[in-house]
Amino acid sequence: xxxxxxxxxSTSSNSKTTETISTNSGWLEFSKHIMTGISYMIxxxxxxxxxxxxxxxxxxxxxxxxPSVSILDAINSGKYDGVSFVMLQLASIMEIFGFTLxxxxxxxxxxxxxxSIGGKTALAAGFIGGYIATKPVAMLSxxxxxxxxxxxxxxxxxxxxxxxxxxxxxxxxxxxxxxxxHDWLAFKVTFLIPLISAFACLVLMVFFITPFGGWVNTLxxxxxxxxxxxxxxxYAFVLAATTxxxxxxxxNKAAGFVALGFTTEKILPVTxxxxxxxxxxxxxxxxxxxxxxxxxxxVYDKQFYQLxxxxxxxxxxxxxxxxxxxxxxxxxxxxxxxVTGAIIGALSAIAMGAIQWFPESAIWAWPLITGILPYIxxxxxxxxxxAVVNVFYRNKLIKDGKLVVNE
Amino acid sequence: MSKKMxxxxxxxxxxxxxxxxxxxxRKAAVxxxxxxxxxTQGADGIKNELTATDIREAGIIIHAVAVTPLGMERxxxxxxxxxxxxxxxxxxxxxxxxxxxxxxx
Numbered sequence: 251x252x253x254x255x256x257x258x259x260s261t262s263s264n265s266k267t268t269e270t271i272s273t274n275s276g277w278l279e280f281s282k283h284i285m286t287g288i289s290y291m292i293x294x295x296x297x298x299x300x301x302x303x304x305x306x307x308x309x310x311x312x313x314x315x316x317p318s319v320s321i322l323d324a325i326n327s328g329k330y331d332g333v334s335f336v337m338l339q340l341a342s343i344m345e346i347f348g349f350t351l352x353x354x355x356x357x358x359x360x361x362x363x364x365x366s367i368g369g370k371t372a373l374a375a376g377f378i379g380g381y382i383a384t385k386p387v388a389m390l391s392x393x394x395x396x397x398x399x400x401x402x403x404x405x406x407x408x409x410x411x412x413x414x415x416x417x418x419x420x421x422x423x424x425x426x427x428x429x430x431x432h433d434w435l436a437f438k439v440t441f442l443i444p445l446i447s448a449f450a451c452l453v454l455m456v457f458f459i460t461p462f463g464g465w466v467n468t469l470x471x472x473x474x475x476x477x478x479x480x481x482x483x484x485y486a487f488v489l490a491a492t493t494x495x496x497x498x499x500x501x502n503k504a505a506g507f508v509a510l511g512f513t514t515e516k517i518l519p520v521t522x523x524x525x526x527x528x529x530x531x532x533x534x535x536x537x538x539x540x541x542x543x544x545x546x547x548x549v550y551d552k553q554f555y556q557l558x559x560x561x562x563x564x565x566x567x568x569x570x571x572x573x574x575x576x577x578x579x580x581x582x583x584x585x586x587x588x589v590t591g592a593i594i595g596a597l598s599a600i601a602m603g604a605i606q607w608f609p610e611s612a613i614w615a616w617p618l619i620t621g622i623l624p625y626i627x628x629x630x631x632x633x634x635x636x637a638v639v640n641v642f643y644r645n646k647l648i649k650d651g652k653l654v655v656n657e
Numbered sequence: 658m659s660k661k662m663x664x665x666x667x668x669x670x671x672x673x674x675x676x677x678x679x680x681x682x683r684k685a686a687v688x689x690x691x692x693x694x695x696x697t698q699g700a701d702g703i704k705n706e707l708t709a710t711d712i713r714e715a716g717i718i719i720h721a722v723a724v725t726p727l728g729m730e731r732x733x734x735x736x737x738x739x740x741x742x743x744x745x746x747x748x749x750x751x752x753x754x755x756x757x758x759x760x761x762x
Contacts, residue, residue: 251755252753253738253739253740253744253752253759254738254739254740255736255737255738255739255759256736256738256739257734257735257736257737258729258732258733258735258737274690278741281723282722282723282724282725283725285669285723285724286724288668288669289668289670289671289724292669292670345742365725366724366725369676498670498672499671499674499743500669500723503669537749569672569673571670571672571673572673574673574674574677578746578747
């Protein structure tokens with residue numbers, strides 16, 4: 251069992267482990283810091299996402315403007331006046347506002363990841379680092395004998411993770427290593443460490459992380475473009491599997507992190523993830539609705555029928571946690587089943603032409619999907635697969651006497 | 658040994674695992690005869706906050722967390738058992754027994 255015994259304190263890092271945890275405790279710490287950052291980033295994504303989604307609904311759903319026409323072009327086209335003109339203006343403001351909020355997601359992530367590692371000073375340094383990861387510092391370059399400033403390619407999420415960890419541990423290390431008389435504490439924490447951390451941020455971001463991250467981002471983009479549709483399907487396959495796997499747990503969030511980077515930079519759409527978030531919930535929920543029609547008996551304990559409806563409802567809200575009770579009840583069968591269902595559903599939707607760039611799977615984001623019909627078809631295919639296989643499997647278990655259901 | 662146990666639960670989304678683990682700990686602790694208080698740090702903020710008195714009186718402190726919780730300075734100098742959320746949801750009694758064994762040593 252994973253139990254770690256710790257003595258909490260600023261100086262004591264001697265965490266004694268009681269049992270067999272030492273093998274993965276490093277990974278656990280790592281994931282805890284990332285999860286902390288992600289948990290603070292999520293509210294920003296939700297706020298930015300909601301405002302952004304509403305701004306897109308106005309022109310592309312209410313006014314039926316072609317999605318390739320930007321809001322600004324629609325305003326300039328002169329076709330709209332009066333109330334629609336004001337609505338479009340409002341949409342434009344909301345779009346910009348929403349994307350401004352999105353811009354804060356990465357700095358918030360780095361700030362709180364670094365804070366989780368190294369405390370308040372690291373929080374500030376992490377925020378700076380994250381900001382530069384999205385908006386790189388302009389570099390001087392010589393053009394036709396004149397020096398100009400030019401912003402390099404952003405290092406994005408990759409740069410954000412790197413700087414969060416490096417600066418977090420660096421600040422922690424500084425706090426520990428710089429030993430000063432107590433009278434000098436104020437000097438140390440309000441001047442010396444902030445100065446060194448900010449300078450470290452500058453050097454790391456400008457000379458190492460931005461060039462490296464920008465290079466990797468360009469490389470990935472080129473690779474995926476070269477691989478064409480095969481690359482897209484491979485990506486969708488992995489994304490769907492990792493997203494569904496632990497229903498909103500660490501693997502899911504890590505996958506989301508990568509996918510978010512790709513979709514905000516318009517490299518690859520997030521369609522597979524949006525579907526894989528909700529397919530397990532729809533599928534498992536559906537099995538509680540169709541079992542009596544399909545095999546003529548209940549295949550779950552009584553309390554699961556309420557949980558099934560909750561799971562479907564949460565699925566419409568884009569939340570996968572509703573499936574957790576089902577997964578815990580019989581994990582060895584249930585997890586492979588819904589992962590397979592998510593992959594089947596996501597791949598068939600994408601093969602039929604569904605594309606979603608917007609990282610949200612709740613029902614209110616559906617109007618933003620290109621090819622809503624293939625999307626819903628994929629959703630139905632994946633969910634039905636899970637529900638039908640699940641019901642027949644459980645029915646067989648009951649017949650074999652391996653499963654007792656309390657109706 | 659004091660029979661008071663306190664626990665702190667927090668997961669990244671603050672929607673499901675936080676409250677599932679809190680419920681699992683509460684149920685198991687009551688059945689095993691503990692006086693239990695569980696703080697949850699979910700999406701709706703800190704609920705049932707552990708006070709300095711709670712922490713001082715507690716015989717066992719459990720952190721069922723997947724993120725770094727808020728207010729860690731409250732536990733300065735305390736011995737804390739940190740457990741995974743999935744583990745405590747699945748087998749709360751087993752983990753509490755394991756902690757008891759460790760304390761008995």
